[in-house]
Amino acid sequence: MDLWYTEKQTPRHGITTKIKETLHTEQTEFQKLDMIETEEFGTMLVLDGMVMTTDKDEFVYHEMVSHVPLFTHPNPKKVLVVGGGDGGAIREVLKHASVEKAVLVEIDGKVIEYSKKHLPNIAGELDNPRVEVQVDDGFMHIHNHKNEYDVIMVDSTEPVGPAAKLFERGFYQGIYEALTEEGIFVAQSDNPWFHGDLIKKVFADVKGIFPITRLYTCNIPTYPSGMWTFTLGSKKHDPLEVDPARFNAIETKYYTPELHKAAFVLPKFVQDLTEGK
Known part of the structure; x- marks a missing residue:
């Protein structure tokens, strides 16, 4: 018998993929957590029925949420990932x-625990001595650490459950x-086809606070619609004006210096969203 996992991305649309086995399933204190072994994408982390990451395509999201702000900042020394x-x-x-120093603040310790166990290629640096891992509320961490971080990345789920407050103007x-x-911050801001x-709203809120937005x-093929957006807010440095000399060689699979600027060229219907249309 074939086994398939389906994510209902909207009430009228979903994606489905063939699975080999369920590696782990648990209702944590905060959300439903599933680790699934799929035939097409390898190991897949699912939270509350939504695909968070997979072995096959994870590099796209993680490179783009990280390297765009880090290469924009002239000298990032202390970084926070919420x-x-x-x-x-x-x-x-x-x-x-x-x-x-890189600080990770994750509210659900079970995500860390089972990512280390089942996604070692992704979670393999969490024990690095340059990393501090805190199982805590990122919203409260932000408000208790003023003038501390050079770059902040908000790597959240969609705005439901414990992540809902990470999409509020007060958080920004x-x-x-x-x-x-x-300082520079970036947050994943979902997809333009369904959201x-x-x-x-996110772009308008960030633009009302940061001089450069x-x-x-x-x-990302396993994310709703495949097209994903990030919203960047910066106090001084424009990602479109980065000195080419800043792009030192690092190992990547998706991100390139050319793509750094090309990623900001938006389709008209997406550009309209940033203009409140």
Whole structure:
């Protein structure tokens, strides 16, 4: 008998993939967690019925959420990742030699535990001595650490359950205050096909706080619609004006210096969202 996993991405649309076995399933304190071994994408982490990451395509998201802000900042030394318990963003952050400390704040310790067990290629740097892992509320961490971080990445689930408050204007204001004077932050902001209103709201909220606000995209096949957006807020540095000399060689599979700027070239219907249309 064939076994298939289906994510209902909207009430009228979903994706499905053939699975070999369920590696782990658990209702944690915060969400339903499933680790699934799929035939097409390898091991897949699913939270509350939503695909978070897979062995095959994880590099796209983790490289784009990390390297765009890190290469934009002239000298990032202390970096915060809110969420991201799978460890992929941390792995990419550590590729930057200037980073002296990377702090991961993940509210659900079970995500960290089972990512280490079943996704070692993604979570393999969580025990690195440059990394501090805290099982805590990222929302509260932001508000308790003023003027501390050079770069902050919000690697959250969609705006449901414990992640809902990570999409509020007050959270972005807290991020602004937690950043140093040259600070930059980036947050995943979902897809424009099914959640255009969310992108419009997030972009407007961030633009109301940060002098420089940009939206960029990438392609992730297991995420709803395949097109994914990130919203970047910066106090001083524009990602479109990065000195080419900043792009030192790091090992990547998706991100390139050319793609760094190309990712900000938006289709018209996505550009309209940033203009409140």
